[in-house]
Amino acid sequence: MKEYRVLLFYKYVAVENPDQFMNEHLAWCMQNDIKGRVFIAREGINGTVSGKVEDVERYKSHLKTYPEFHDIIFKEDEEGSHAFLKMHVRVKKEIVNSDLKATSLGNGGKRLTPEQLLEFYENKKDFVIIDARNWYESKIGRFKNAVAPQMKNFREWPKAVDQLKNLKDKTIVTYCTGGIRCEKASAYMVEQGFKDVYQLDGGIVTYTKKFPDTYWEGGVFVFDERRVVEPNSNPELKHVSNCYFCGTPTSYYINCHNLDCDKIIVSCHKCKVENDYCCSDECRKSTNKRNKYYG
Ligand SMILES: [Zn+2]
Ligand SMILES: [Zn+2]
Numbered sequence: 001m002k003e004y005r006v007l008l009f010y011k012y013v014a015v016e017n018p019d020q021f022m023n024e025h026l027a028w029c030m031q032n033d034i035k036g037r038v039f040i041a042r043e044g045i046n047g048t049v050s051g052k053v054e055d056v057e058r059y060k061s062h063l064k065t066y067p068e069f070h071d072i073i074f075k076e077d078e079e080g081s082h083a084f085l086k087m088h089v090r091v092k093k094e095i096v097n098s099d100l101k102a103t104s105l106g107n108g109g110k111r112l113t114p115e116q117l118l119e120f121y122e123n124k125k126d127f128v129i130i131d132a133r134n135w136y137e138s139k140i141g142r143f144k145n146a147v148a149p150q151m152k153n154f155r156e157w158p159k160a161v162d163q164l165k166n167l168k169d170k171t172i173v174t175y176c177t178g179g180i181r182c183e184k185a186s187a188y189m190v191e192q193g194f195k196d197v198y199q200l201d202g203g204i205v206t207y208t209k210k211f212p213d214t215y216w217e218g219g220v221f222v223f224d225e226r227r228v229v230e231p232n233s234n235p236e237l238k239h240v241s242n243c244y245f246c247g248t249p250t251s252y253y254i255n256c257h258n259l260d261c262d263k264i265i266v267s268c269h270k271c272k273v274e275n276d277y278c279c280s281d282e283c284r285k286s287t288n289k290r291n292k293y294y295g
Contacts, residue, residue: 002078005056006224007036008205009075010095010180012044012105013068018091021066026089034059035084036224039092045069046095046180048224050083075178075205083224098154100184109186109197112173114207117200120173121215127171130164132157132185133221136264140228140241140251141204141218143175157185161192168194175200175207177220213237219251228252244279245271257290258283 015021018040025038029049034056036049051059056076063069112120120127121144131138131148138148149160172194174182182199189197200207208216208231218240219228228251232238239249243266250268257277265279278284 002080003052004050004079004081004083005053006048006050006077006079006083006226007056007059007074008048008077008178009063009072010044010046010178011069011072012095012183015040015042015044015068018042022089022091026087028062029059029087029089032058032062035082035087037084037088037090039090039095041092041095044095045072048083048222049087050079050224073202075202075209077205077229079226083222083226085225096154096180096184098157098181098184100157100188105183105187107187107190108183109172109174109190109199111201112198113201114210117173117207118211118214125171127173128167129173129175132174132176132181136253137177137221140239140253140266141216141220142240143204144215144217146175154181154185157188161189165192168192169196171196171198173198173200175204177203177222178205179203208232221253241266243268243271245275255290256280256283258286259288259290260286 021040032055034049034051036047038045038047038049049059060074063072129143129146131142131146134153135150142148149163151157151160172189174186174189176182176185179200179202186197186199204216204220208220212231213234216231217237219230222229230238230251239251241251242248243250245267248268250266252268253264253266254272254277256263256265256279261279261283263279276284
């Protein structure tokens with residue numbers, strides 16, 4: 001049994017005083033050896049944190065003492081260590097940068113459980129599954145037959161949806177890592193006239209925990225020091241991407257250590273070291289390089 005836990009959570013709910021929450025929360029986390037990042041806004045909370053099992057249990061109870069978060073849902077992974085180096089709590093305008101209106105939130109896609117998505121696949125239902133994440137996330141893993149718009153960030157979602165408008169009469173399923181982006185992504189599609197829109201409830205993280213080695217292919221990109229989680233054990237489904245340098249199947253990636261480049265490239269561990277965490281000779285010669293400690 002591993003000693004640490006990584007939590008992922010969000011909730012869209014009116015928050016009265018984000019600044020006050022930020023200060024209290026940061027202090028509490030520092031005292032209780034919780035690390036990670038939490039975004040707080042008037043529209044809700046979005047966080048991922050790590051800590052020892054007992055500290056994380058206390059964290060969960062603590063967060064639930066806030067009336068607005070009493071029913072918040074935690075997704076949990078076991079780990080051998082912290083998944084973060086520090087604790088950050090930030091007040092933001094949105095808990096995921098999107099520039100999409102929050103007014104349509106309640107009218108998002110219908111919630112599709114992992115069980116129902118599995119059934120869609122098993123019954124060969126006529127549906128289109130759409131990845132609401134960024135290009136580099138879908139590069140290392142995605143649902144079988146998923147449409148993956150090549151977005152740099154979530155602000156490009158309206159542009160991506162515009163390119164999918166020929167699918168308005170189809171059954172659509174959107175998915176993202178934990179579900180937070182789909183709340184707005186699916187609501188936006190409904191607003192744009194898509195007739196039958198679902199959002200995967202609990203996201204990839206919940207689905208792959210329940211049904212590994214089924215219809216998820218490859219690794220799951222995560223925004224912490226683990227970088228990627230590999231839910232499948234079937235060698236056929238373990239990786240969908242290959243090392244940029246040697247071609248070996250891998251889901252691992254690096255950000256080129258030349259900070260002026262910072263390009264995300266898929267790389268196996270061996271090539272990462274051999275190439276000094278850089279994408280090219282030119283980047284290796286840069287004088288503006290990242291500290292090696294960071295991925
Ligand atoms: Zn390699
Ligand atoms: Zn580079």
